[in-house]
Amino acid sequence: MKRTTRILLFAALSVLGAAFVLIGAFSGQALAVLNKAIRVCLECIGIG
Amino acid sequence: MAKERRVKGEWKRLSVQAAMFLLQNPKLQNFFLGTIDTGKTKVLCAPGLNCYSCPAAAGACPIGSLQSALSPQKPKFPFYVLGFLLLFGVLFGRWICSHVCPFGLVQDLIYKIPFPKKIRTFRGERILRLLKYAVLLVLVIGLTLFDTLVPYFCKYLCPSGTLFGAIPLTVSNPMLRGQIGLLFWWKIGVLALLLLLSVPIARPFCRWLCPLGAIYGLFNRFALLGMIFDENRCVGCGACETVCPMGIDPKGQVDSAECIRCGRCIRACPTGSLARRFGFASQAHKKSTM
Numbered sequence A: 001m002k003r004t005t006r007i008l009l010f011a012a013l014s015v016l017g018a019a020f021v022l023i024g025a026f027s028g029q030a031l032a033v034l035n036k037a038i039r040v041c042l043e044c045i046g047i048g
Numbered sequence B: 001m002a003k004e005r006r007v008k009g010e011w012k013r014l015s016v017q018a019a020m021f022l023l024q025n026p027k028l029q030n031f032f033l034g035t036i037d038t039g040k041t042k043v044l045c046a047p048g049l050n051c052y053s054c055p056a057a058a059g060a061c062p063i064g065s066l067q068s069a070l071s072p073q074k075p076k077f078p079f080y081v082l083g084f085l086l087l088f089g090v091l092f093g094r095w096i097c098s099h100v101c102p103f104g105l106v107q108d109l110i111y112k113i114p115f116p117k118k119i120r121t122f123r124g125e126r127i128l129r130l131l132k133y134a135v136l137l138v139l140v141i142g143l144t145l146f147d148t149l150v151p152y153f154c155k156y157l158c159p160s161g162t163l164f165g166a167i168p169l170t171v172s173n174p175m176l177r178g179q180i181g182l183l184f185w186w187k188i189g190v191l192a193l194l195l196l197l198s199v200p201i202a203r204p205f206c207r208w209l210c211p212l213g214a215i216y217g218l219f220n221r222f223a224l225l226g227m228i229f230d231e232n233r234c235v236g237c238g239a240c241e242t243v244c245p246m247g248i249d250p251k252g253q254v255d256s257a258e259c260i261r262c263g264r265c266i267r268a269c270p271t272g273s274l275a276r277r278f279g280f281a282s283q284a285h286k287k288s289t290m
Ligand code: SF4
Pocket: B048, B049, B096, B097, B098, B101, B102, B103, B104, B105, B205, B206, B207, B210, B211, B212, B213, B214
């Protein structure tokens, strides 16, 4: 892959990633992740 | 007995893996308390397949979080989790698999057990390797989105959840132990099979089934951390191919989605034809050993 393509893809996807995290954080999705992560996930441990 | 072929400097990677395990799972005391961490750091997604129900985990599993975010109960585009996956992928690609993921570490350790004939790859394995994309598209995304509220991957397949969550929690928590049923034994069976397979074959779960590895592999070509191959230096001795745990031929395949960036081929190459790439160079060669 050409250097320029690499740089462009990297830049575009990093900006997109950061924007997604911010949008998610401000729309309550971060809280939803936290709420799920601090409770024992019964499916994960094979009893749910 | 055939042993895994030795490559110098492997202990360095093992130390990084151990440090990363502790960084993602610092609350070791919870293993004895039969409970999980409820700290605020769990708002952040971990880079590796690190179950949030591991008692010591201080972060959220990205695949579990993705499934939960896709649940039809709350139909929203999963910006937050996808944002983390994009950032991890674009920075590190599958380097996360070889240096950060706890389940990768476990498989690496088991593969060190001597076995009469270690299997590099076999006929038809290519097709098996495609399974991980099916797991991602069907178990993680498809069924979760369109079918029911069940996180299929976590519930029926994820061996990381069984090893780091189910086993320690049921051992130390009698209430949870009392609820063990058929599903639990199914998950133990899946885990046992994968661990047994890890003795003759390096990282069977990573090769064939892991949806997170499938995602990170897509970024290998342009991630900030990558690899380069200088064909002018290569003498075709095949040392790199022999030591590759993922059973690929690094020459001409340095951007393969299967490469976990472990660096064994770099250290095995006698002419320095392979090197790590930090940045965007496509040709320029830098000798690197880590
Ligand atoms: S493929 Fe999956 S389980 Fe294997 S190291 Fe990568 S993230 Fe971990």
